[in-house]
Amino acid sequence: MHLPAPGPLFRRVYRKAPSPWTYAIEAIGRKRDRAPAKLDVMTSVGGKDADILQVMIRSLSDSHPKDRIDFWLFHMHLGPEQLAGLTRFCEGLDNLDLHIVHVTQHKEFAELSKLGRKPFGARFLWYLAHEYLPGDLDRVIYLDPLDVIVMDDLLPFLNQPLMGRMVAACRELPFLPPILARPATEADLEPRAMARTRRVMHGVINSGGMVLNLARMRKEDRGLAPYLGMGRLIAEKTELPFGDQGLFSMTHGSDYVRAHDRYNLRFHMAPQGRIRPAMAHFAGRIAKPFHLRFDPGQEDLILSLLQRTGRQALPLNATQNIKAQDLPYYRLWWDICARTPVHDRIAPLADRFAAKVTAEDQPMHSVV
Numbered sequence: 001m002h003l004p005a006p007g008p009l010f011r012r013v014y015r016k017a018p019s020p021w022t023y024a025i026e027a028i029g030r031k032r033d034r035a036p037a038k039l040d041v042m043t044s045v046g047g048k049d050a051d052i053l054q055v056m057i058r059s060l061s062d063s064h065p066k067d068r069i070d071f072w073l074f075h076m077h078l079g080p081e082q083l084a085g086l087t088r089f090c091e092g093l094d095n096l097d098l099h100i101v102h103v104t105q106h107k108e109f110a111e112l113s114k115l116g117r118k119p120f121g122a123r124f125l126w127y128l129a130h131e132y133l134p135g136d137l138d139r140v141i142y143l144d145p146l147d148v149i150v151m152d153d154l155l156p157f158l159n160q161p162l163m164g165r166m167v168a169a170c171r172e173l174p175f176l177p178p179i180l181a182r183p184a185t186e187a188d189l190e191p192r193a194m195a196r197t198r199r200v201m202h203g204v205i206n207s208g209g210m211v212l213n214l215a216r217m218r219k220e221d222r223g224l225a226p227y228l229g230m231g232r233l234i235a236e237k238t239e240l241p242f243g244d245q246g247l248f249s250m251t252h253g254s255d256y257v258r259a260h261d262r263y264n265l266r267f268h269m270a271p272q273g274r275i276r277p278a279m280a281h282f283a284g285r286i287a288k289p290f291h292l293r294f295d296p297g298q299e300d301l302i303l304s305l306l307q308r309t310g311r312q313a314l315p316l317n318a319t320q321n322i323k324a325q326d327l328p329y330y331r332l333w334w335d336i337c338a339r340t341p342v343h344d345r346i347a348p349l350a351d352r353f354a355a356k357v358t359a360e361d362q363p364m365h366s367v368v
Helices: 008-016 019-029 050-062 080-091 106-116 121-132 191-202 214-220 225-237 244-252 296-309 324-337 343-357
Strands: 038-044 068-075 096-102 139-143 148-150 167-171 205-213 256-258 279-281 313-315 321-323
Touching: 038 050, 038 121, 050 068, 050 080, 050 096, 050 148, 050 324, 068 080, 068 121, 080 096, 106 121, 106 225, 106 244, 121 139, 121 205, 121 214, 121 244, 139 214, 148 324, 191 244, 205 214, 205 244, 205 279, 225 244, 296 313, 296 324, 321 324, 324 343
Parallel strands: 038 068, 038 139, 068 096, 167 256
Antiparallel strands: 139 205, 148 279, 167 205, 313 321
């Protein structure tokens, strides 16, 4: 028996079908006057800009004034001065305890980074969260370190039913029909299958904000072997890059339960004003917040150019653009940053970049 090809009505229903689940869970989980609670949150970071993590931590602390936060910082190569600076900063936050987790499988994560053609192997560290976190911890929130800010209560996200799935996460492309994928095989890397596989390799989920099912991960407890095997197969059969969310999707398929998009709002790509974010993510063709700080005159210039041209976005360079709806999020990020020690180091650099991209000889003026 052959099922008929899906028509336009089916596609519309399929696109919207998961939404009632996420809205119902959100409505049940949110309480206006809930009791103080404990939240476990983790991230993984590496490189010379690790101090920018202060901004995300500050936003997390500010958004949960009555709660107790255990914050788990995974790293491989951070130096003593970097760790000491982050420790001093966190000691000034009354509701947050920092736990530094040194991951020692340097060789394996370096190989994943090389296979995926992505720098910073720290992006993959959450794969082994269950091996390093306390055994009585069944779930933990993972947040990207440098390009997200927390704006509202994350406890409903942490407590979301996981339904036995590996993670709770938002879809990578929330405004397209969801893709249902099984773990990839060698056949999926053949040329005739690559159109669909490319999308899976980009990520069925977005890993900027997730709840990790540590109990499930411990039960399976296969370490990095499945990821290394899949990464080697991809590198052997293709020349395509992949990151942590893409490799997870190729290895596990659609082994996730969908979370409400407010817990990972990629505002640059979202319809303006439709979702009130609990976590805002500077993702997509957009400059990272620590690279770009507009002053009021530059914001007025951008809004004026958008109005005159009727465009939704202005180019900053060959790969990034700016929309009117982005500006409040940059402003908020820098308001939070101003209350952290890292501000004085990065603000002059961001001001210089803003002056460069708004200069008259730059791409945003060429669209007029």
